[in-house]
Amino acid sequence: MTLLTETATERPATLLDDYRRVRRFSERLAETLSPEDATLQSMTSASPTKWHLAHTTWFFETFLLRESIDYAPFDPVFQTLFNSYYNTVGVPYPRDKRGLLSRPSLEMTLDYRRSVDEHVERLLSADDLSDEQRRVMVLGLHHEQQHQELIVTDIKHALAHNPLDPIYREGAFRLGVAPKLEWLERDGGVRPIGHDGEGFGFDCEGPRHDALLRPHRLATRPVSCGEYLEFMKDRGYETPQLWLSDGWHAVQTEGWRAPLYWRDEGDGEWTAFTAAGRQTIDPAAPVCHVSYFEADAYARWAGARLPLEEELETATESLPMEGDFADTLIDAGWALHPQPLAAAERGLAQPFGAVWEWTASPFTAYPGYRPPDGALGEYNGKFMCNQFVLRGGSVATPSGHLRATYRNFFPATARWQFSGVRLAR
The missing domain is CATH 1.20.120 (Four Helix Bundle (Hemerythrin (Met), subunit A))
Known part of the structure; x- marks a missing residue:
């Protein structure tokens, strides 16, 4: 669409x-x-x-x-x-x-x-x-x-609150792979980011401006459910040194022990509630429904960090806008759930339409930003506080909606969006 x-x-x-x-x-x-x-x-x-x-x-x-x-x-x-x-x-x-x-x-x-x-x-x-x-x-x-x-x-x-595990929309689950996670070397330097005014862009995507990037590495794919399970088995939710203070408070007060919708069935088996009903966790699929705090803690555990939004934007700006989007999944008969890669890919895999990727960047105004005049000026500007930027879209995003400059944003505790993790170093 x-x-x-x-x-x-x-x-x-x-x-x-x-x-x-x-x-x-x-x-x-x-x-x-x-x-x-x-x-x-x-x-x-x-x-x-x-x-x-x-x-x-x-x-x-x-x-x-x-x-x-x-x-x-x-x-x-x-x-x-x-x-x-x-x-x-x-x-x-x-x-x-x-x-x-x-x-x-x-x-x-x-x-x-x-x-x-x-x-x-x-x-x-x-x-x-x-x-x-x-x-x-x-x-x-x-x-x-x-x-x-x-x-x-x-x-x-x-x-998901219904113990009958009702199905929102039927769909199949793709069998796939989670190839070995590798790292893409990215140069530093001064690079322009933000919407350039050609075509549509939300006000918060501009104005275009220069950003200083340090040399860095990006993971070739999002973190998988299997990798996140290893974090859980290694007592990730019980190790305060991995967590930001507010994140550790959320773990304690909310009782987080796994991503949202996951359930421990015993004997090491985990299931997750999906739009197509409850399913056994696929270790090859991208992990989703984790908060910023969980993404950050996982990154620390993995000896990495979350990417900055300018690192993801410059890495994806020349890539085709292809991926698993809501309408393409429905048309193909697939479930509205992050699907694993059908095969190993070269370069940056699943940059769009799998899971929203948390960044370490707070949602703030770009240099020179001014909200539009009138009522529509309330669209984005007044939310530039206590939120973090996510990039890339998800399986719930309709095709034709995204751009490499697109800035989604949510509070650090939000888990109900299809939010996942891509690592950086």
Whole structure:
């Protein structure tokens, strides 16, 4: 599902095609869920599928359609219910109470989407969008793709609380290999990083600027489940010297002894809850659902460190944007779960679309960064505190959404995303 429209000068027909494709994929991700499933909220950081479907619709209605003098909102109350954090356009409904919204129903939510879609498609077909409207449209499409990933991660977290181990979406698991981990030598020097303004990029990806890199080495592939099991067997979760202070506190208070969704079945056997049900751990698959603290502790145990975001960006900027993405996996019948390599690869393996790779870089503004004017200026800038950058995307990321400059970010304790580890030295 490649997102073709990347500039404000693309033909409206291309933008319309992209709009339809992105919107339909969100509904495809929800098609296996019951109305009860779609209302679940398992923690404050996650949201119900129904809310994601409505919020992404609210985005187009609020920032595009409400500017049209002939548009009447589908329901004025939705302006509050499905606002996430845009305080300049209203008072959002409390984030931790989204799971209490049994009304509107899933059926009405889908009606809301259809109604807004009709208006947006009519606007696109008229071929009279301003450059600013087109920029909002493209931002809205990438915003919806972000929520497509959240639909997968959030419903997985919710269903994992059910002792029946319910299946979100059927899929096969690829048999593969975890070739010997090797190191790629990378030169140091002053290198430009960040989005250059050509095509789409979120505001936090720029401006482009020079970064000083030290000579370093990057691991040829992400850390595997088998390697992480060795860390666990070596009492990694019981060795305070490996952990940052806040990380050790989290281990003690949260009782972490393994990645999220793993379960000790006894006699050395471990299973993990996946989107396709509970499965025996595949030692060749990339480890996922680990926090920054766990990734950092593992790196220390392995005699390495986490990479800096500029090291990953410069290593991947010339690589093709290929990998296991949500839509490609679904189309091929594979499970929405990190799959092992089908065969050993030369160079940097699985740089995109396997697991989000934690970096040692805090999520802060690049030199010269200024948030956009208006309500959309709340998109990224106000979250530049107490978060770490992740790179590369995951199996829950839709294709066409990523760039080498893409900066994802989460708190150091976050585990419900498909986050993994690539080592550096």
